[in-house]
Amino acid sequence: MAAMRYAGLLCALAMCGCVGTESSSAKNSGGTLAISTGGDPDVLIPSLVQSVQAAQMTDMIYDRLADIGDSLNIVNDKGFVPRLADHWTWAADSLSITFHINPKAKWHDGFPVRSSDVRFTVASAKDSSLGSPVTPLITNIDSVSTPDSLTAVYWFHARSPQQFYDAVYQLSIMPEHVWQSIPPASWRASDAARNPIGSGQYRFLRWIPRAAVELVADTANYRGAPKLSRLVWSIAPDFQAAVTRFLTGETDFFEQLRLENLPEVAKHPELRTKQYHALQYSFVQFNLRDPAHHDRPHPLFSNRELRRALTMATDRATIVRSVFGALALPALGPTVRAYPTTDPNLTQIPFDLPRARQILDSLGWRVSTSDSVRRRNGRPLQFTLSVPSSSKVRVQTAVILQEQLRQAGVKMDVEQLDFPVIVEKDRKRTFDATIGQWNTQPSPGAVLGSWGIGGSRASSGNNHGSYENPVFDAYVDSALASFDPAKRKAYFTSAYETIIQDAPAIWLAEPSPTVGYHSRLQLATLRPDAWWIHIPEWWIPADKRIPRDNTPQSATPPPAQPAGQKTP
């Protein structure tokens, strides 16, 4: 039957006469990578990107000055590899870094990449009218000066272990000549956003909303041509449709297989799977403030011992095994194993149901004979867990957790809500408890925003549970300020152990996503923060190519877009 599919495809190709012949010199280059994905990119402007699809595409179209290494080191410049900057030099006081632009680097419309593009990129990202999520992450960058057209000097407010990372990781460089005439507030809506011009190894060819995005190799790129000639993201909003496209061979790659997909993949000898560590962790977050009166403590979760008892009553290993199988490990805390600063042997609150019962007894929560729910002064030990109905994994987790807590005499109601409703409840802090997940960056510093005092007290902060412990903040601050890797790790270990023992959340799972791919694809390393970053090194051996690998590569670059913007 699969042959019928290809027969149809070949028939259609024959009608357009585009089945080409293989050049013997192109053994390792050429071919098409078709990726199954669940949605359109939100926007193809690097400093505005939110969705993972957009991040994948913009990372292929645009380049940074330098890229973080696979080890994810963020201290100084160790491990960073040159991109648009072919080398860099540090000032003696470390308050500035001079980047030397590769003179061969060109934009996809033929203009050379200049230092003024770098200055423009940083200045625009700092412009509050752009509404960029990057803005708060580059506050240590004061400005960029351009002594000549190929030299950009970053000036920093303060010396910091991760100032090089801040300078290069957060921003891909954008062409000033394309964007300068468009007010930042109108960037998202501009034509230029739909026809991006970058300097990366792939250039943009087309975006058909709700259908596909196609990039083609930039064969004249200053870093050399990538091995695959064409990348196509095939969009199917329904998960089942997206995975079926991969299973039936319509696409070559699927980025996040679920546990239930693995047996199906195993039935196809031509398909492979590969697991990697991602920068994600999930948790049950307790609200430490009263959802109805934020100036008061939560009647249950403000009590540290009660939170610890609930953590002890939770068999996290069983939850992870049941929900994720081999696709996740129990979370260590508000961190991930891929960070060089994470000690995988962090002391945890153990699963100990009898001890949890003892603690609850000692707190005055006694099991009622009528319904087996604990009560204190007539009030049941009961709370509501909010979960997004769209997340099958979180709903399954909630159901298992509900049963585990029931055995400790705790009544947990599960409230399934639409995702935007969950976000609103988080933001307004009107929840009892919620299952959340953070997708973090290579810098562990984001933990302060999510769990630190600043993130709790600022009305716009992301510490929705309002956990506050100055000791935790102090350890994280010390870690972030330390240049010595050993000290850095030691401070972070102390910080994590502090928050783990305070139990503002039950640390659930650290997913290790599994990608599915066709065996004809030869993959490179899947980097934890961005599995796609090495796609230009992926290849398909000549003897394993199929008709879609031999489509003629379009040589027509999109037109330059300095004008023609639209505004909302």
Add this chain to the structure above:
Amino acid sequence: MLRYLAQRLGQAAVIVAIVAAITFALIHLAPGDPFSDMMDNPNVNESVRQTLRAQYGFDRPLPEQFVRYVNSLAHGQLGWSISNQRPVLEVLGSALPNTLLLMGVALVGSFTLGILIALIQVARRGSIIDYTLSGISLFFFSMPDFWLAILTLLTFTYWLPVFPVGGAVDPVMHEYMGLGGRFIDRLWHLALPALTLMLLASAVVARYQRAALLDVLPADYIRTARLKGLTEREILRRHALRNALLPIISLVGLSFPALLTGAFFVEKIFAWPGMGLAVMSAIGTRDYPLVVGGVIIGSIMVTFGSLLSDLLYAWADPRLRSH
């Protein structure tokens, strides 16, 4: 007739306006906003969201937003889609032809198939064929549309892989095909979603048509036709069917809402880039202008379907024409 038409168009405009106003209020009152999703990123703080809310005017009071929206409607604009970063009219304009194609093929196919099934059932009434077809019709009639869509998808793309897995065209190869190839590719992709909708709608048509045919069979003119010596097949085709078609004409109009709703689910499951897929995605992302725009276009389609059905009915039944 013209007066009747004007009256119906006026009624349709009022219905569309009420539906649009209710949808506007409901979607804006629902928790969250178009920028809720970005708050799932620990690096994004509330100030970024507030900047964007202000840029799009979502920080203004709801009545003011409504007045501004009505004003843009009066200027022929349906607003700006936040998730697509294009005018709503442009987004729906590119999606609507796909939905109309899907609905059109499903409508024609389902009525043809439904009438054919009913004719077979009536010709063989009381037989095993009649009962079997009734059972099959009932099966599809009671099947939820999204469930049938998933079942069809898995059956014909995975277990029996003869059709592609969704989309309106092959996203990887379509642009590299010739004209003929593109046409075949389009048909090949249309087959499954259209078949799903067709199966759902034809079950309804078959049941209605069978009942209508059974209603007219005892009529005097049928008895007369039999006495004239016409065969049962000729009686069914030339006399019974023509007279039993009137209720089915009503069904054309009534099918529009059901087909449109069905198309919404089918489009999502088959990744068919039509209006349903656009609006379903917009609901999830709280893209207010696109949701309201989609509802306006949808309600226009439904009211016009109903009007069309009334006009067809009047055309087909001489007794109504005089009124």
